[in-house]
Amino acid sequence: MNSANRFDIITIFPDYLAPLKLSLIGKAEAAGIIEIGIHDLREQTSDLHGSVDDTPYGGGAGMVMSPEPWGKAIDSVIELAPDELHELIVLTPAGEKLTQEMASELTKSRHLIFACGRYEGIDIRVSDFYASEKNFKVREISIGDYVLGGGEVATLVIMEAIIRLLPGVIGNPASLDEESHTLKSTRGALVEYPSYTKPQEWRGLSVPNVLLSGNHGEIAKWRMQQALIRTKKLAD
Numbered sequence: 001m002n003s004a005n006r007f008d009i010i011t012i013f014p015d016y017l018a019p020l021k022l023s024l025i026g027k028a029e030a031a032g033i034i035e036i037g038i039h040d041l042r043e044q045t046s047d048l049h050g051s052v053d054d055t056p057y058g059g060g061a062g063m064v065m066s067p068e069p070w071g072k073a074i075d076s077v078i079e080l081a082p083d084e085l086h087e088l089i090v091l092t093p094a095g096e097k098l099t100q101e102m103a104s105e106l107t108k109s110r111h112l113i114f115a116c117g118r119y120e121g122i123d124i125r126v127s128d129f130y131a132s133e134k135n136f137k138v139r140e141i142s143i144g145d146y147v148l149g150g151g152e153v154a155t156l157v158i159m160e161a162i163i164r165l166l167p168g169v170i171g172n173p174a175s176l177d178e179e180s181h182t183l184k185s186t187r188g189a190l191v192e193y194p195s196y197t198k199p200q201e202w203r204g205l206s207v208p209n210v211l212l213s214g215n216h217g218e219i220a221k222w223r224m225q226q227a228l229i230r231t232k233k234l235a236d
């Protein structure tokens with residue numbers, strides 16, 4: 001069995017996923033921590049125009065993505081990780097909202113398949129069919145309460161949130177423990193405290209004295225207070 005986590009993305013705009021070659025994710029792939037496949041849905045169509053959508057049953061505005069090319073595309077990527085449990089992520093504003101906890105859970109999945117819908121979404125029978133298959137889990141995920149042109153940008157967001165948590169991806173894993181939404185108090189998840197670096201004074205603004213004190217207990221206390229203040233402000 002392969003040791004890398006595998007990510008397969010199905011889209012009608014493969015070029016949209018070009019940023020996956022950059023920075024943290026690009027390096028993780030080069031290091032063999034992850035494997036990424038980007039697949040053009042239109043390769044699974046049989047008509048001259050490469051049609052991937054059709055009018056909705058029941059009427060209404062817009063077009064719906066047809067199940068047949070999706071079924072073929074998903075079946076073909078299953079073959080790329082045949083021994084794994086497959087988790088199909090369907091990107092939709094109607095899905096459950098992405099959280100840090102969910103990103104952390106998804107690091108455990110060995111084979112994630114991202115279905116980037118466009119138009120009015122993908123015929124729901126695609127989700128229903130794979131949800132009933134053995135060795136499959138289906139999740140519909142939204143990255144926020146707004147409507148994007150398609151699932152590609154949402155895929156980039158979710159993949160980045162997952163991949164930076166994988167062992168070996170971030171140089172100093174201790175930094176993961178201190179960041180927003182991971183930092184815990186007895187009151188639950190907090191956003192991160194504010195950070196400062198050199199110079200000590202910039203445009204008349206100084207670094208708080210406590211951070212220069214070398215007193216680790218006081219620094220930790222100040223940071224916790226600041227994180228609580230910021231979190232409360234967001235909730236107001």
Ligand code: ADE
Nearest residue numbers: 091092093142143148154
């Ligand atoms: N597709 C369109 N809008 C989206 C959103 N907010 N999240 C995930 N996928 C989407």
